[in-house]
Amino acid sequence: MPIQPIPGGVTAARGFTAAGVHCGIRKNADKKDLALIAASVPCTAAAVYTQNLVKAAPLAVTLRHLQNGAARAVLVNSGNANACAPGGEEAALRSCRAAAQALGIAPEDVIVASTGVIGVPLPAGAIESALPALAAALSADGGDGAAEAIMTTDLTPKVYAVRFEVGGQTATLGGIAKGSGMIHPNMATMLSFVTTDAAISAAALQTALRESARTTYNRISVDGDTSTNDMNAVLASGLAGNPEITGPGPDYDAFLAALNAVNGYLARQIARDGEGATKLVTCRVDGARDEETAARLARSVIASSLVKTMMFGADANVGRVLCAMGYAGVPFEPAEVDIAFSSAAGRIQVCAGGLGLAFDEARAKAVLSEGEVDILCTLRGGGGRAEAFGCDLSYDYVKINGDYRS
Amino acid sequence: MPIQPIPGGVTAARGFTAAGVHCGIRKNADKKDLALIAASVPCTAAAVYTQNLVKAAPLAVTLRHLQNGAARAVLVNSGNANACAPGGEEAALRSCRAAAQALGIAPEDVIVASTGVIGVPLPAGAIESALPALAAALSADGGDGAAEAIMTTDLTPKVYAVRFEVGGQTATLGGIAKGSGMIHPNMATMLSFVTTDAAISAAALQTALRESARTTYNRISVDGDTSTNDMNAVLASGLAGNPEITGPGPDYDAFLAALNAVNGYLARQIARDGEGATKLVTCRVDGARDEETAARLARSVIASSLVKTMMFGADANVGRVLCAMGYAGVPFEPAEVDIAFSSAAGRIQVCAGGLGLAFDEARAKAVLSEGEVDILCTLRGGGGRAEAFGCDLSYDYVKINGDYRS
Numbered sequence: 001m002p003i004q005p006i007p008g009g010v011t012a013a014r015g016f017t018a019a020g021v022h023c024g025i026r027k028n029a030d031k032k033d034l035a036l037i038a039a040s041v042p043c044t045a046a047a048v049y050t051q052n053l054v055k056a057a058p059l060a061v062t063l064r065h066l067q068n069g070a071a072r073a074v075l076v077n078s079g080n081a082n083a084c085a086p087g088g089e090e091a092a093l094r095s096c097r098a099a100a101q102a103l104g105i106a107p108e109d110v111i112v113a114s115t116g117v118i119g120v121p122l123p124a125g126a127i128e129s130a131l132p133a134l135a136a137a138l139s140a141d142g143g144d145g146a147a148e149a150i151m152t153t154d155l156t157p158k159v160y161a162v163r164f165e166v167g168g169q170t171a172t173l174g175g176i177a178k179g180s181g182m183i184h185p186n187m188a189t190m191l192s193f194v195t196t197d198a199a200i201s202a203a204a205l206q207t208a209l210r211e212s213a214r215t216t217y218n219r220i221s222v223d224g225d226t227s228t229n230d231m232n233a234v235l236a237s238g239l240a241g242n243p244e245i246t247g248p249g250p251d252y253d254a255f256l257a258a259l260n261a262v263n264g265y266l267a268r269q270i271a272r273d274g275e276g277a278t279k280l281v282t283c284r285v286d287g288a289r290d291e292e293t294a295a296r297l298a299r300s301v302i303a304s305s306l307v308k309t310m311m312f313g314a315d316a317n318v319g320r321v322l323c324a325m326g327y328a329g330v331p332f333e334p335a336e337v338d339i340a341f342s343s344a345a346g347r348i349q350v351c352a353g354g355l356g357l358a359f360d361e362a363r364a365k366a367v368l369s370e371g372e373v374d375i376l377c378t379l380r381g382g383g384g385r386a387e388a389f390g391c392d393l394s395y396d397y398v399k400i401n402g403d404y405r406s
Numbered sequence: 407m408p409i410q411p412i413p414g415g416v417t418a419a420r421g422f423t424a425a426g427v428h429c430g431i432r433k434n435a436d437k438k439d440l441a442l443i444a445a446s447v448p449c450t451a452a453a454v455y456t457q458n459l460v461k462a463a464p465l466a467v468t469l470r471h472l473q474n475g476a477a478r479a480v481l482v483n484s485g486n487a488n489a490c491a492p493g494g495e496e497a498a499l500r501s502c503r504a505a506a507q508a509l510g511i512a513p514e515d516v517i518v519a520s521t522g523v524i525g526v527p528l529p530a531g532a533i534e535s536a537l538p539a540l541a542a543a544l545s546a547d548g549g550d551g552a553a554e555a556i557m558t559t560d561l562t563p564k565v566y567a568v569r570f571e572v573g574g575q576t577a578t579l580g581g582i583a584k585g586s587g588m589i590h591p592n593m594a595t596m597l598s599f600v601t602t603d604a605a606i607s608a609a610a611l612q613t614a615l616r617e618s619a620r621t622t623y624n625r626i627s628v629d630g631d632t633s634t635n636d637m638n639a640v641l642a643s644g645l646a647g648n649p650e651i652t653g654p655g656p657d658y659d660a661f662l663a664a665l666n667a668v669n670g671y672l673a674r675q676i677a678r679d680g681e682g683a684t685k686l687v688t689c690r691v692d693g694a695r696d697e698e699t700a701a702r703l704a705r706s707v708i709a710s711s712l713v714k715t716m717m718f719g720a721d722a723n724v725g726r727v728l729c730a731m732g733y734a735g736v737p738f739e740p741a742e743v744d745i746a747f748s749s750a751a752g753r754i755q756v757c758a759g760g761l762g763l764a765f766d767e768a769r770a771k772a773v774l775s776e777g778e779v780d781i782l783c784t785l786r787g788g789g790g791r792a793e794a795f796g797c798d799l800s801y802d803y804v805k806i807n808g809d810y811r812s
Contacts (some may be wrong), residue, residue: 054728322460322634326632399801400715
């Protein structure tokens with residue numbers, strides 16, 4: 001059975017419910033700002049975090065709570081990052097205790113995360129007050145509500161789930177994510193929460209998550225800013241009944257493929273919905289010395305402000321792509337680079353052997369005007385290939401970030 | 407005698423003339439696109455170049471021409487980068503030969519540079535045709551014309567000169583520069599040409615230029631894109647009559663101080679006139695472990711899209727400054743960071759010990775609304791200090807770069 005998309009997101013897998021409510025952190029009462037995901041049974045759990053030296057308080061709390069590789073709930077607020085503000089850890093702990101009390105579990109089994117403005121104290125009281133109602137609202141249909149509640153400047157909720165086969169059983173894996181701003185490789189400013197009913201040990205889950213984040217979330221760039229709050233966490237309930245995955249093998253590979261399918265989809269959704277973005281831009285590099293070299297080149301192209309504005313203007317200025325490859329800080333032979341742009345409107349080669357080609361401007365404009373555009377860079381240096389995901393840079397990015405707090 | 411600003415730019419020093427004309431590379435006949443700087447005597451010369459792996463053809467030619475540390479002229483075109491296009495080196499050589507013939511000097515004594523669109527063949531014929539008239543137009547008043555001719559999306563020409571004392575003589579040092587887009591540390595997309603009548607050996611000149619570029623041009627960021635064409639070259643005629651500077655000592659220090667004064671001024675002008683910029687933003691970091699750590703932190707703040715849009719919106723969102731320090735990739739203690747914003751409208755502290763402070767929003771808005779704003783970050787990690795220069799990110803940056811070629 002191939003991996004199949006199914007509805008349901010973070011509540012698609014057996015054993016999980018979710019809900020999202022407005023608790024008052026955000027001024028707008030119509031905007032949900034608190035999400036809860038709960039498991040009916042003890043789960044193995046794993047997480048990866050931002051590599052920013054300045055880390056939000058909930059990350060420190062979650063890191064401690066996951067030391068035993070187990071968890072039963074995820075509590076997330078939007079509207080406040082709980083970073084660089086007094087009393088941050090205590091506010092995060094209070095949130096965990098309130099969730100634990102409402103769910104009848106231990107506070108150490110709660111994963112806590114925040115997103116929003118930095119430097120303002122988190123109103124933990126609002127979270128505490130909202131938790132009884134939030135816990136009461138948990139349901140198997142609540143994945144979308146949770147996805148909405150974690151959004152900041154996101155325009156659309158990000159939800160995806162798949163069904164796959166592992167160890168002779170049918171398992172499910174699904175997730176929700178938020179992105180939009182402060183999005184850059186090495187976790188991006190994003191939150192992503194995945195649940196699965198596959199049985200997998202905490203150690204194998206951590207390995208799979210790290211491997212998957214490397215080629216999905218860590219290959220996104222919206223604005224070059226790595227947030228203080230990034231977190232990608234996974235809970236596994238084991239209710240699919242497959243023999244527990246504990247290390248390398250076909251079952252691990254099947255699980256990783258499903259995890260990559262969900263994380264890859266959510267990562268592209270985050271790039272597509274970057275602040276002010278009008279299109280998803282993917283850069284694929286083939287023929288680099290190795291995968292890491294390919295990834296560095298692809299990310300440098302995706303992160304370039306000049307490439308991003310060119311994509312916004314649908315102006316096929318290939319020199320900017322070559323230039324961004326040139327300052328990526330990895331070795332390649334500029335005279336061996338071929339570049340093409342590709343989209344639903346067709347494919348047009350604009351560079352061969354490191355030299356710009358004459359091309360039909362109108363056709364190039366048509367190719368670059370689509371909602372999803374690929375930049376295809378082919379080298380002759382080896383077998384390394386990688387993709388990176390980003391978006392264009394528009395007037396709206398400036399507008400959104402020129403006055404984010406108001 | 408302290409260092410004193412004087413008029414004249416690149417023709418202020420004894421022995422130099424300059425001119426700028428329209429030769430036809432640009433469509434607009436009113437926009438000068440070819441500049442020539444000539445020395446009346448043989449000069450020692452030095453240059454530093456972009457660190458982009460993809461290098462424009464004129465850089466390779468200039469590198470060869472400067473191997474003997476001597477030059478007598480600088481030829482620069484705007485409107486075409488002569489990068490990633492067929493026949494680039496031959497076009498650069500033809501330009502040098504035409505300049506040499508018009509001036510009666512050897513082609514190897516010509517420094518050649520280009521700026522403009524990448525990937526389009528340079529029309530060397532237009533340069534050859536224009537050179538007799540350009541050489542005839544050379545004058546001691548021509549520095550401004552040359553400064554205009556090297557502009558691309560720059561709004562203002564960048565010109566500065568100083569008088570200083572060295573070895574008992576009064577010497578002069580002045581320059582012109584262009585910037586605007588593809589501006590980032592490690593030379594930025596910028597060209598800068600400096601002349602001096604101080605006597606200094608080629609080796610000492612190269613050392614001084616490298617040292618000066620490190621703390622001036624390499625501390626600018628407009629958009630994070632390091633160009634394929636950056637070059638900063640210096641010619642020294644020796645006509646001031648000071649004993650030749652050949653190595654460390656008070657005379658070298660006096661020369662370096664003058665070079666830093668001119669390069670520092672031009673660097674700030676480039677940042678102030680970044681594409682779409684409405685203000686000059688300077689980040690000063692004090693108390694870092696060492697100067698390099700301070701410089702990395704300051705540049706990370708200056709380069710952050712979120713800090714740049716916040717500066718455009720005059721919104722004192724200090725979390726973005728802390729966040730950008732956190733992903734700079736250098737060690738510091740987040741809990742020891744104090745941050746203030748400062749401008750002609752006053753100074754306001756917004757962060758103490760890594761935690762955001764409550765502050766008067768109206769006053770902060772006033773401070774950030776000035777044309778020059780400083781971000782002051784004070785650590786307690788040591789004696790390292792550094793400044794980095796940049797600008798805000800505005801709607802106009804997107805507009806300019808969404809359709810640069812048209």
